[in-house]
Amino acid sequence: MSAVAGKKDQLDELGVEILSVSTDSAFVHKIWEEVELKKMTKDGIPWPMVSDGAGNLGRVYGVYDEANGVNIRGRFLIDPDGVVQAMEVLTPPVGRKFAETIRQIHAFQHVRKTKGAEACPAGWEPGKKTLKPGPDLVGRVWEVWQPEDE
Amino acid sequence: MPDEPVGCARPTGTVLGQDAPSEEKSEEQPKTGVESMAMVKVGGKAPDFEAPAYHKGEFITVKLSDYLGKWVLICFYPGDFTFV
Numbered sequence: 538m539s540a541v542a543g544k545k546d547q548l549d550e551l552g553v554e555i556l557s558v559s560t561d562s563a564f565v566h567k568i569w570e571e572v573e574l575k576k577m578t579k580d581g582i583p584w585p586m587v588s589d590g591a592g593n594l595g596r597v598y599g600v601y602d603e604a605n606g607v608n609i610r611g612r613f614l615i616d617p618d619g620v621v622q623a624m625e626v627l628t629p630p631v632g633r634k635f636a637e638t639i640r641q642i643h644a645f646q647h648v649r650k651t652k653g654a655e656a657c658p659a660g661w662e663p664g665k666k667t668l669k670p671g672p673d674l675v676g677r678v679w680e681v682w683q684p685e686d687e
Numbered sequence: 688m689p690d691e692p693v694g695c696a697r698p699t700g701t702v703l704g705q706d707a708p709s710e711e712k713s714e715e716q717p718k719t720g721v722e723s724m725a726m727v728k729v730g731g732k733a734p735d736f737e738a739p740a741y742h743k744g745e746f747i748t749v750k751l752s753d754y755l756g757k758w759v760l761i762c763f764y765p766g767d768f769t770f771v
Contacts, residue, residue, distance in 0.1 A: 538764065553758040556749060558738075561767045562697060566741035569767035585740035585749045589763075590699035597702050597734040598727045600763045608763040615733045615759040619752065624729060629765050642758065 539577035544635055545584070551642050555584040560595070560607050563588045600626055614641060616649060660687030700738025703752070733761075 538557060541548075548555060561569070566586035575581045587594070589608060595601030600611035612633060614623040622645045627633065644657040647667070655667040668674060668682060705725060727734055733751060740749045751759070 541762070548760065551758065553760050554754055555760050555762065556740075556751075557762045557764065558700075559764050559766050563739045563741040563746050565767050567744075567746075570741070573768070581743070583743070585742040585747060587738045587740040587749055588698070588700065589738060590697055593702050594700045594734075594736050594738060595763060597705075597725075597736075598761070598763065602765075605765075607765045609765060611761075611763040613727065613733065613761040615751075615754075615761065617756050617758060619733050619735075619755050621727055621729050621731060621733045624727065633762075638760065642760075646758070 538582065539574055540632075541635055542574070542578040542582055547639055548642075551639070551646065553642055556587050557582070557584065558587040558589050558594055558608060560589050560592060562590055612638060614638070614645060616645065658682050658686070659684075698739045700736050703735040703737055703750070705734070733759075 541555070545555070559566075563586070566588065570581050570586070589595055592601040592603075592606065592608065595608035598608075598611060598613065600608045602609050609626060609629060610631075610633065611624065611626040613621055616622050623641050625633070640662055643663050644661050647657060647663070648655060651667075654669060656670050658666075658668055661667065666681065666686065668678065674681075725731070725734060735750070735752045737748060737750045740747050742749075751761075
């Protein structure tokens with residue numbers, strides 16, 4: 538949470554809004570921010586901390602752990618049309634890597650900008666070559682992209 | 688997103704535009720089928736919801752569909768005061 542808050546400017550530059558969700562009440566969110574997160578971030582948590590006490594959101598997003606009454610770690614990237622473009626769900630002991638989220642946002646925004654005319658191959662980052670899917674590319678990806686390009 | 692009056696009840700989030708999942712149904716596939724209880728999937732519409740939230744000192748209500756036209760990152764996590 539605090540790891541993302543410190544890098545929120547990167548998401549601002551990409552025009553991405555954040556919502557964090559747990560089964561804690563909004564009251565608990567408030568106290569967590571005040572007693573702990575404000576000591577780990579410059580200005581606290583700058584996005585809405587959503588409360589999903591009954592797990593209704595977690596269930597429909599496939600992250601609600603019925604046995605423990607919590608939402609496991611899940612990250613969903615939603616485009617301006619309200620379409621889910623990416624999702625990643627992890628079991629509790631392992632945290633996420635923020636840089637990978639940023640990479641995927643760059644890639645999905647690039648694809649959207651080209652209206653799907655370009656695709657981003659494995660490991661793509663801004664500045665790297667994209668693919669232009671079409672009949673001419675079938676069987677010839679090797680001519681324009683090799684595994685070491687990842 | 689107006690402020691909600693703060694009371695003693697425990698408000699919670701609600702899934703919009705479809706039958707909200709209930710405890711009874713959760714162990715099995717909903718009998719009513721995918722039309723009424725669409726799970727999230729890539730390439731599909733993000734399930735809309737309305738839920739209470741805390742934001743910069745205020746208690747607010749967040750509705751996902753209010754964010755249409757913007758990129759949104761939703762991050763679920765196990766709980767406040769956890770370590771990862």
